[in-house]
Amino acid sequence: MxxxxxxxxxxxxxxxxxxxxxxxxxxxxxxxxxxxxxxxxxxxxxxxxxxxxxxxxxxxxxxxxxxxxxxxxxxxxxxxxxxxxxxAGLPAEAGTVRLGWFASAGAVLLPRAVAALRRSHPSITVSTREGSTPALVRALRAGTLDLALLASAPPFRPLDGESPPLTVRTLAERSLRLAVPVTHPLAAADSVDVADLRGQRWIAGSSVGDERLMGVWPGLDERPVIAHTARDWLAKLHLVAAGCGLTTVPASLAPAAPAGVRILSVKGGPEERRRLVLARLPHPLPEPAARLADALRSAAADLDEPA
Amino acid sequence: MxxxxxxxxxxxxxxxxxxxxxxxxxxxxxxxxxxxxxxxxxxxxxxxxxxxxxxxxxxxxxxxxxxxxxxxxxxxxxxxxxxxxxxAGLPAEAGTVRLGWFASAGAVLLPRAVAALRRSHPSITVSTREGSTPALVRALRAGTLDLALLASAPPFRPLDGESPPLTVRTLAERSLRLAVPVTHPLAAADSVDVADLRGQRWIAGSSVGDERLMGVWPGLDERPVIAHTARDWLAKLHLVAAGCGLTTVPASLAPAAPAGVRILSVKGGPEERRRLVLARLPHPLPEPAARLADALRSAAADLDEPA
DNA sequence: TGAAGTCCATGACGATTACGCATACCAGAC
DNA sequence: GTCTGGTATGCGTAATCGTCATGGACTTCA
The missing domain is CATH 1.10.10.10 (Winged helix-like DNA-binding domain superfamily/Winged helix DNA-binding domain)
Structure with missing residues (x-):
């Protein structure tokens, strides 16, 4: 054989x-x-x-x-x-682009960019799917995706050790935020001190086992109390609104916070920088994918400006 | 399914x-x-x-x-x-070129061009095979050959009706010649008159059925006498040398005529132009194939010059 | 330390597939 | 007619490829 x-x-x-x-x-x-x-x-x-x-x-x-x-x-x-x-007589799929995204990008950036692209280039079809960072990276390598929107935290490692390395472009870099119920004492001010976070109840991301505990403010000097765990952002934020606990959110998600939730910045600790990056294979990008990349870039920029 | x-x-x-x-x-x-x-x-x-x-x-x-x-x-x-x-760890076959050729090109042009290429570009490997024109054309289309050396006669039709059309470059255009035994009365002069060809015995190409009767001077106003049929040029020319008959040869084959055979031109009839052409798919040619094409061109030019 | 969960590998079995053989069919040459 | 090209197809056999069930290696948790 x-x-x-x-x-x-x-x-x-x-x-x-x-x-x-x-x-x-x-x-x-x-x-x-x-x-x-x-x-x-x-x-x-x-x-x-x-x-x-x-x-x-x-x-x-x-x-x-x-x-x-x-x-x-x-x-x-x-x-x-x-x-x-x-x-089958179908037109070549030249006009479509396949995008993968990490959940945090799904509420604000993704819909805005896709809507803008539909306005500026109505002929381009965008198909997207949500996935974890490793899953999306594998999909890029497997040729199933053209672009992937990913979150990246310090120390900003390369996405995988494979070669050729993926091309990564940072769309936005802002600090991590905190979501609190408007009824919460901390919600009175625009920002909270990291010292005030001791003893709070937290809403974490996936149950456990994830290298770092998502949802809990990093670097606390105590073992945090995990009141709830939820992967879904809508659930998480409404849990917060209902006063069930606090959670961390990427700044880019702020515009999508529902009523009853305040998004605050946290002072007094090491700065928690988070990047929103766009990854792709190093090969030249097909035209529609390049247009979507443009749309994502400017949507991210718009997000930064008015803030 | x-x-x-x-x-x-x-x-x-x-x-x-x-x-x-x-x-x-x-x-x-x-x-x-x-x-x-x-x-x-x-x-x-x-x-x-x-x-x-x-x-x-x-x-x-x-x-x-x-x-x-x-x-x-x-x-x-x-x-x-x-x-x-x-x-398997083999180097990519980047350095090889596959050439197909029509039998008439095999005796002179092919060996000269390949030898010249081996001198000027020793790293290029040439692999060739002989075949009929339709077989070679199909092989070009099937991607099994990079180049094909073909013979072409008036009215110089396109090689096939398919699209995209093959790219065809004429390497040489000379008139058809006549091979006669040196012992033959006609061999005395440098050229013969078409009228003198009546009543001769001929050595034809493939038995029959071929659209035109290869080997017999075209346009004779009699039913020619086919003394022998042979596809192989060496056999044909030695049959001529042995005095078994006459046959037509492309001018490009003249330098390969064995002792005992004279190659003459024929006057007095319509000019019988024959082209030696190089065909390929219209796509850009890989580098080694382009070099071989160059070598074939200059070998063909050298063939024309000293004549 | 044992139970349960994750993952991948493998022996047994059944259904499907794909081959070769033989044959049928068709059209042209003689 | 018969022979010689060509392609299509029924039939029997052998190989392939999936599922089921099981086993082994390892981690996690109680």
Missing amino acids: DFTDVSLVALRVFREVAERGTLTAAAGALGYTQSAVSRQIASLERAARAPLLERRRDGVRLTAAGHVVLRRAVTVLDEIDATAREL | DFTDVSLVALRVFREVAERGTLTAAAGALGYTQSAVSRQIASLERAARAPLLERRRDGVRLTAAGHVVLRRAVTVLDEIDATAREL
């Missing part, structure tokens, strides 16, 4: 695995069994005469050979899909 | 069929049965929801949809094969 005899479904499975980071997840996404995916990958590795995945506790990562195959597989599969569209 | 689910072997089979012009020939080349090829094509057409081949008495021709699929298939298969090479 030579590599020239690989099957397209094996390549498709491999791309999905590269994007999901897990055989099991890829199987779910494809409607296969984990077993089937495992076999497909095994057969692909046999054809390549080299391991393509490095098996780790929490899933898999691409090896060097894996990156080679992924890059090629993406162009092959894109070509096949383009053929299918061409045969 | 969607087109996105085609199998690579189906694409490979299809490319081979496009190149050979016949299911049976493709089957032979691939080591398959004609039956298997027929089924693969049928399955491909089912996936494409459109006939890709037009069945004719003497084989098949690509339909419009067939051309779409062929173009895509070529890039897909090339990508796959490049992946295989990359995985």
Whole structure:
């Protein structure tokens, strides 16, 4: 079995695995069994005469050979899909751009930029999906996304160690904010001191295990009390409005705060800088993607100006 | 069955069929049965929801949809094969050029150009194969060749009706010549009159059926006597040397005439112009192919000068 | 320290697929 | 008619590929 005899479904499975980071997840996404995916990958590795995945506790990562195959597989599969569209008489998908975004960008920046783009370039179709930073980074590498809106915190590491490195452009850099109920004593002032945050009840992000505890003000010198955990921003903010606790929010989310919530800055501690960045593969960007990138940039700038 | 689910072997089979012009020939080349090829094509057409081949008495021709699929298939298969090479640690085949040639070019122009190129650009690898004009044209379209050296006779039609049209460059245009044994009465002069060709015995090219009878001087007002038929130039010329008959030769072959053969021009009839042309796909040429094209051009020019 | 959860690999089995063989069909040459 | 190109197709067999079920390695939690 030579590599020239690989099957397209094996390549498709491999791309999905590269994007999901897990055989099991890829199987779910494809409607296969984990077993089937495992076999497909095994057969692909046999054809390549080299391991393509490095098996780790929490899933898999691409090896060097894996990156080679992924890059090629993406162009092959894109070509096949383009053929299918061409045969079906559909216009080439030249006018669409695929954007991935981290949840914090979904409430304000994303709708504004997409609306602006629809006004200025009505012919461009934007399709987007939400995802975690690693998922979006993998999707960029797998060629499933053109652009990804990501959050980045100090020490502003590169998004992944792979090569070629992703191109990253900072759209906005502002300090982390605090969401408090308007009924809360702290809500009286425009800003609070970090010392006043001791003993508060917090609404955290994903349950636990995340490297840093999202939602709780970083660097507190106590073990925080987690009253609730929620991934969804709307839920989080309404929990805050209901007086269930405090939480941190990126400054860019401020315009979307519902009634009953005040967004404050926090003084007295180390500055907590947060970046909103736009990432993409280093290759030249297709035209519609470049236009969307422009729209995102100016939407981010507008966000900064009036503040 | 969607087109996105085609199998690579189906694409490979299809490319081979496009190149050979016949299911049976493709089957032979691939080591398959004609039956298997027929089924693969049928399955491909089912996936494409459109006939890709037009069945004719003497084989098949690509339909419009067939051309779409062929173009895509070529890039897909090339990508796959490049992946295989990359995985095997082989250098990308960037330094090689594939040339096809019509038999008349094989004795003089081809060896000279390849030798010159080896001197001037030793790092370029040239791989060549001989073939009939339609076979070479199909191979160009199937992406199996970068360049093709072809013979062309009035009325100098385009090589095929397909689009995009092939790029054709004339390397040399000279008149058809006549090969006679040195012992023949006609060999006394430098040229013969067309009237003297009546009643001669001829050595023709491929048996028959070819649109025009190769080897016999065109336009004779009699039914020529075919003494022998031979496709191979060495055989033909030695048959001439042995006094078995006369035959026509392209002027470019003159330097390769063996002892015992004289190459004469023919006066008194309509001028019989023959072109030696270099054909390729209209896309930009890879660097090594451009160098070989240069070498062929100058070899052809050198051939013309000293004449 | 044991139970439960994550992940991937693999043996057994069944359904589908894809091949080769033989044959049918069609059209042109003689 | 018969022969010689070509393609299509019924049939039997062998290989492929999915699912199911299980096992092994490891982490997390009580």
